[in-house]
Amino acid sequence: xxxxxxxxxxxxxxxxxxxNEADKTREIKGAVIDSRxxxxxxxxxxxxxxxxxxxxxxxxxxxxxxxxVLSEEKLEDPAGPYILVENTLDAMKKIAADYxxxxxxxxxxxxxxxxxTSTKEMIASVLAxxxxxxxxxxxxxxxxxxxxxxxxxxxxxxxxVLEMGISEFGEMDRLSTMANPxxxxxxxxxxxxxxxxxxxxxxxxxxxxxxxxxxxxxxxVLNGDDDKLCDKKVVNGKPAVFYGIEKAxxxxxxxxxxxxxxxxxxxxxxxxxxxLTGTKAAIHYPSKETGGxxxxxVTIPIAGEHNVYNALAAVSVARELGLTxxxxxxGIESVxxxxxxxxxxxxxxxxxxxxxxxxxxxxxxxxxxxxxxAPGRKxxxxxxxxxxxxxxxxxxxMVGEHFAGKGIDALYCVGTLSQEITKAVRANSxxxxxxxxxxxxxLIKDLVKEVKSGDTVLVKASHFMGFPEIVKELxx
Numbered sequence: 001x002x003x004x005x006x007x008x009x010x011x012x013x014x015x016x017x018x019x020n021e022a023d024k025t026r027e028i029k030g031a032v033i034d035s036r037x038x039x040x041x042x043x044x045x046x047x048x049x050x051x052x053x054x055x056x057x058x059x060x061x062x063x064x065x066x067x068x069v070l071s072e073e074k075l076e077d078p079a080g081p082y083i084l085v086e087n088t089l090d091a092m093k094k095i096a097a098d099y100x101x102x103x104x105x106x107x108x109x110x111x112x113x114x115x116x117t118s119t120k121e122m123i124a125s126v127l128a129x130x131x132x133x134x135x136x137x138x139x140x141x142x143x144x145x146x147x148x149x150x151x152x153x154x155x156x157x158x159x160x161v162l163e164m165g166i167s168e169f170g171e172m173d174r175l176s177t178m179a180n181p182x183x184x185x186x187x188x189x190x191x192x193x194x195x196x197x198x199x200x201x202x203x204x205x206x207x208x209x210x211x212x213x214x215x216x217x218x219x220x221v222l223n224g225d226d227d228k229l230c231d232k233k234v235v236n237g238k239p240a241v242f243y244g245i246e247k248a249x250x251x252x253x254x255x256x257x258x259x260x261x262x263x264x265x266x267x268x269x270x271x272x273x274x275x276l277t278g279t280k281a282a283i284h285y286p287s288k289e290t291g292g293x294x295x296x297x298v299t300i301p302i303a304g305e306h307n308v309y310n311a312l313a314a315v316s317v318a319r320e321l322g323l324t325x326x327x328x329x330x331g332i333e334s335v336x337x338x339x340x341x342x343x344x345x346x347x348x349x350x351x352x353x354x355x356x357x358x359x360x361x362x363x364x365x366x367x368x369x370x371x372x373x374a375p376g377r378k379x380x381x382x383x384x385x386x387x388x389x390x391x392x393x394x395x396x397x398m399v400g401e402h403f404a405g406k407g408i409d410a411l412y413c414v415g416t417l418s419q420e421i422t423k424a425v426r427a428n429s430x431x432x433x434x435x436x437x438x439x440x441x442x443l444i445k446d447l448v449k450e451v452k453s454g455d456t457v458l459v460k461a462s463h464f465m466g467f468p469e470i471v472k473e474l475x476x
Contacts, residue, residue, distance in 0.1 A: 002155060003102050004028050004095075006068050009043070010083045012098040013091035015070065019081020028067050031095070031151040033144070040065035045092050047144070048072070054088075089144070096147030097178045105157055106131075107215075108317055109179045111164045111172065111207050112187025112223075114362045115306055116141065118337075119187050122310040124161045126318045126331030131158040139357075141165040146175055159321070167387065168196040169206050176213035183320060184210050184235075185221045185313050189228040192360035194389030200255070204228045211235050221316045223309060224262030227254040233262070241265050241320070243312035245305075247284065266316045268308050273373045276303045276344060276351065276456070283315055288322070296325050298332045304370045306363075347475045349453025351376075355460045356467035359385045361395045365402045367460050372406040374456035380408050381447065381470055383461025384415035393420050400424025408432055410450075414443045415465060440466065444473050 007024040010017040017024060031043040035057035038044050044061040046054030046069065058069050062079035069082045070091055085091040100107065108127075110120050117139075124135040134157045136149050141163040153160055164175040176184075189204045197203045211220060220235040224242030232240055243266040244250075250261045266285040273279055278301045287294050296315075300307045311332045318328050337343045345352040351374065355367045364385060371378050380403070388395050400421035403411065410433040413422050422436045437443040447470070451457060457474060461467045 001028055001030065001099060001151070004031075004043075004099060006081060006083065008098075009068075009095055013070075013083070013085055013094045015083040015085040015091060017081065017083055018075075019068070019078075023068070023081045026067060031092075031148075033092070033148065035061050035064075038064045038066050041067040043067060044069040045088050046070065046072075047088055058082075092147050093143065093174065093178055096150040097180070100150050100153070100178060100180050103153055105153060106159045106183070106321060107179055107181045108159065108161045108183045108185060109164055109176060109181030109210060110161065110185045110187070111166070111210060112185070113190030113192045113203060113207075114360060114366075115187040115310060116163050116165060117357075118302075118307065119185065119310045119313050120161055120163045121337075122307075122314040122332065122335050123185070123317050125335040126314040126323065126328055127159050127161065127321065129327035129331045130323050131321070132156050133159045133161060135161040136163040139165075143171065143174060146178055150178060164210065166206055169202075170209070172206055172209035173212070176210040179210075180213055180215060181210065182215045182218050183221055183317055184214055184218065185317065186210075186223065186229055187309070187313065188223050188226045188362070190360060190362040191395060192362075192387060194391070195387050198389065200228055208232065219320065221313060221320075222262075223313075224264045225250065225252075225309075227252055227259050227261060230259075230262035241316050243267065243309070243316045245269075245271065245308065266312050266319065268312055271305055271308050273303060273305075274299070276353070276370065276374050278302060279304065279307055281308045281311070283311060283328075285315055285319055288319060294325055296329055298329055300332055301335065302337055303373065304366055306366045345471070345475060350451055350474065351456040352471060352474055353456065353458040353460075354468075354471050355458065356465075356471060357463060359383075359460050359462045360388070361385065361399055364399050364460060367458055368399075368403050368406055368408070371408060371456065371458040376454040376456055377410070377452075378408045379410045379412065379447075379451065379455055379457045381412045381443070381457060381459045381467070382418055382421055383413065383465035383467055384417040386462040386464055392417055396420035397424045401428055404428035404432070411435065412443055412447055413437070414440050415461070418461075440469065444470055448473055 028043040029041040033045045038061045044066045070088045071082045127133050162179050166172045220240045222229040225244035242262040242264045244264045247267040249263045268281045271281040283296045343354040396417045397420040401424045412435045414437040
């Protein structure tokens with residue numbers, strides 16, 4: 001890792017180097033918190049957890065070839081050098097922030113209430129047509145995962161696409177201090193993490209903490225169809241790049257009343273679902289070279305209008321980083337889904353929409369819309385959505401109201417809050433067969449008996465509901 005000598009690391013994190021003087025000028029080759037991932041000349045960062053204290057693995061990582069370790073306690077006769085710090089997690093974040101600032105690389109930081117991961121995948125797929133890209137893997141988007149991702153950046157990487165997820169005020173400030181993005185993408189301001197952020201205005205305030213940590217020439221790429229983001233027309237003295245459906249500024253009914261949304265720089269027209277196989281759209285954007293408008297016809301290989309927004313975000317970023325129309329189109333049309341997020345599984349004649357990684361009202365409604373376009377019998381398996389605060393029952397009921405008009409044949413729900421979904425569907429639709437369960441095992445037992453070849457099944461809930469178990473049973 002460039003410039004990451006033990007002496008420099010100690011200075012950056014405010015630690016005390018203890019060890020052989022000759023080793024102080026040696027550079028680490030990587031940094032991890034999992035002792036199983038330690039390789040020769042790595043820095044091991046032990047973390048104290050509820051059940052396991054990473055400090056207990058210090059002897060074994062030296063045996064594996066670690067160059068050094070961080071430690072919150074003085075070590076007796078260690079097998080190698082260490083840096084004594086007050087808190088290893090705080091030290092890790094300081095090291096990551098310093099390392100990122102020493103890299104000659106473009107960083108795209110992505111946040112938002114819904115669609116962070118799918119937008120990250122889309123942007124990375126597009127940028128990979130021109131650049132060597134490193135992207136956030138899995139759910140490594142928090143104050144532990146982000147520095148670990150930054151530590152994976154090497155000199156051959158030209159762009160890093162970093163996802164940043166938060167649930168409280170101040171967290172985005174800490175994340176974006178590390179990421180120091182050149183481009184900040186915000187997908188939307190939706191109803192999630194309301195327990196700590198209270199309102200959508202609170203979510204907006206928390207998400208936009210990232211603006212203070214943009215690079216001097218950095219820009220914001222924002223969803224112009226979002227009634228909260230559309231007001232952020234200038235960020236750090238530079239015009240925001242807005243994207244959305246249709247170019248013209250829309251008039252929308254919002255919580256505060258009628259509002260005019262943003263005119264878009266990058267926009268889509270003629271969006272059309274292609275069953276569950278994807279979505280067609282025309283994407284328009286101004287050429288950086290000629291100033292004239294470019295129109296690009298694309299088929300996004302993932303169903304749902306929300307994926308048109310993901311493609312628009314990707315084009316907005318790619319346009320800033322100099323990609324051609326052909327490169328953008330190729331990247332959009334080759335994007336792939338990942339497990340638990342609108343992932344289509346075909347098994348035993350059944351199509352399963354595996355979208356059970358997480359859920360909030362906006363993403364739940366979007367997934368219901370996708371299911372409504374499926375051929376054959378349509379079955380939804382829904383569960384509770386978490387972290388919605390005082391209005392959690394009302395928000396579940398609103399999802400049920402949305403569901404009722406979508407022509408879906410059967411609804412299976414489990415969980416206390418999802419009772420509100422079933423209440424709303426029963427009150428607003430007589431065409432849907434509705435089932436509610438207190439126990440997930442009972443739901444699975446009945447569902448496995450009921451589902452047959454030709455059916456399409458949506459499986460969606462917040463992560464704590466453990467819905468991958470349902471997907472597993474349906475794919476046996």
